[in-house]
Amino acid sequence: MKLKQLMTGAAMTALISGSAFASDVEVLHWWTSGGEAAALNVLKDDLGGQGIGWVDMPVAGGGGEAAMTTLRARVTAGDAPTAVQMLGFDIIDWASEGVLGNLNDVATAEGWDAVVPGALQAFSKHEGNWIASPVNVHSTNWVWINKAALDATGMAAPGSWDELVAVLDAMKANGITPLAHGGQAWQDATIFDAVVLGMGDAFYKSTMIDLDPAALGGADMVEAFNRMAKLRSYVDDNFSGRDWNLASAMVINGEAGMQMMGDWAKGEFLRADQKPGTDFECIRFPGTQGAVTFNSDQFVMFEVSEGRDAQLAMAKAVMDPAFQSAFNVVKGSVPARTDVPNTDFDDCGRKGMADLADAGNNDRLFGSMAHGHSVPASVKNAIYDVVTAHFNGEYDAETAAAELVNAVESAM
Ligand code: BGC
Numbered sequence: 001m002k003l004k005q006l007m008t009g010a011a012m013t014a015l016i017s018g019s020a021f022a023s024d025v026e027v028l029h030w031w032t033s034g035g036e037a038a039a040l041n042v043l044k045d046d047l048g049g050q051g052i053g054w055v056d057m058p059v060a061g062g063g064g065e066a067a068m069t070t071l072r073a074r075v076t077a078g079d080a081p082t083a084v085q086m087l088g089f090d091i092i093d094w095a096s097e098g099v100l101g102n103l104n105d106v107a108t109a110e111g112w113d114a115v116v117p118g119a120l121q122a123f124s125k126h127e128g129n130w131i132a133s134p135v136n137v138h139s140t141n142w143v144w145i146n147k148a149a150l151d152a153t154g155m156a157a158p159g160s161w162d163e164l165v166a167v168l169d170a171m172k173a174n175g176i177t178p179l180a181h182g183g184q185a186w187q188d189a190t191i192f193d194a195v196v197l198g199m200g201d202a203f204y205k206s207t208m209i210d211l212d213p214a215a216l217g218g219a220d221m222v223e224a225f226n227r228m229a230k231l232r233s234y235v236d237d238n239f240s241g242r243d244w245n246l247a248s249a250m251v252i253n254g255e256a257g258m259q260m261m262g263d264w265a266k267g268e269f270l271r272a273d274q275k276p277g278t279d280f281e282c283i284r285f286p287g288t289q290g291a292v293t294f295n296s297d298q299f300v301m302f303e304v305s306e307g308r309d310a311q312l313a314m315a316k317a318v319m320d321p322a323f324q325s326a327f328n329v330v331k332g333s334v335p336a337r338t339d340v341p342n343t344d345f346d347d348c349g350r351k352g353m354a355d356l357a358d359a360g361n362n363d364r365l366f367g368s369m370a371h372g373h374s375v376p377a378s379v380k381n382a383i384y385d386v387v388t389a390h391f392n393g394e395y396d397a398e399t400a401a402a403e404l405v406n407a408v409e410s411a412m
Pocket residue numbers: 030031036061062063064087138264295296297371
């Protein structure tokens with residue numbers, strides 16, 4: 001085989017330009033939708049420009065469950081990828097297994113301690129050592145609304161649960177699907193994050209973080225499940241199994257009125273050339289204004305015998321302030337560093353940055369249960385099961401609340 005066929009594009013560029021070239025990084029990730037792929041290209045191009053070769057290992061599936069299953073199989077086979085997109089408690093779980101590379105040298109040289117918020121450091125560090133490089137902060141308590149569909153209701157964007165229901169009813173009366181949704185456990189759970197938070201910060205904390213059995217099985221949880229059932233009534237008949245980006249497309253093309261989804265959805269609107277304020281509205285899930293359920297995509301580097309230079313170069317590159325701006329503008333997320341200017345962000349991005357800072361300052365910033373930042377995967381999956389069974393009509397609200405207590409208890 002010719003040398004050219006054996007090399008990646010970035011490696012060829014490095015060879016031709018004569019730059020120092022350590023080796024490739026193989027990156028396992030789940031960024032496969034149109035908006036996600038566009039953001040990924042920003043990262044690939046950035047690394048390529050620095051002579052870091054990219055070997056792509058995409059595992060489709062929003063929320064990353066399938067990616068984590070593939071990862072486990074690869075590690076078990078003794079073939080860990082060099083770099084992996086990872087969320088919250090999964091990072092800590094892998095760090096506890098002692099298989100992640102230590103990033104302290106680059107973190108110290110680049111001053112990460114001073115610019116990464118504590119809420120993120122809780123997942124980027126293990127036993128005082130940096131083991132992950134955070135590329136963004138997403139949050140799950142957002143609603144994406146088709147502007148023309150909202151205008152057609154004659155109502156303003158909803159600010160409370162009752163207003164939300166009124167807008168959804170009006171959209172239904174106007175003959176569109178009020179709520180675009182994909183029936184997959186992680187998507188049901190993403191809405192559940194917002195519904196629970198909408199019933200109060202204290203309720204979110206006691207149930208999704210502290211796992212207090214009295215709160216998990218109490219009257220407010222019954223009400224949360226009743227709200228989930230109400231939302232279920234606005235979904236179309238074909239929702240089962242639909243990918244999240246196809247639900248976004250329904251809002252983009254006006255077939256549906258709104259989607260309740262994390263801000264990666266904005267990446268899809270931008271890719272379709274839609275503009276916030278003109279074509280779509282981004283609002284916090286009604287009743288959660290001022291509070292944020294966050295998740296942060298971080299890259300962990302598995303310990304490898306070769307290629308550590310490229311790993312460290314990648315860890316450093318994703319934390320570069322200019323890169324964090326360019327990447328997050330496309331991804332829909334906001335920077336993981338507090339010192340990145342909001343100049344290049346659209347109104348939704350600026351709101352996301354301001355909300356994150358305010359929620360942090362006001363003690364209203366919480367890890368997302370649905371996206372692995374409030375409880376370990378075993379408990380998260382137990383909550384998923386109950387939320388999904390209820391969403392699909394297997395349990396009524398009272399049974400769901402009781403089952404939630406049992407499921408969480410057995411998973412702990
Ligand atoms: C990740 C996002 C991703 C989304 C949908 C979330 O868990 O944090 O980066 O876009 O899943 O795939």
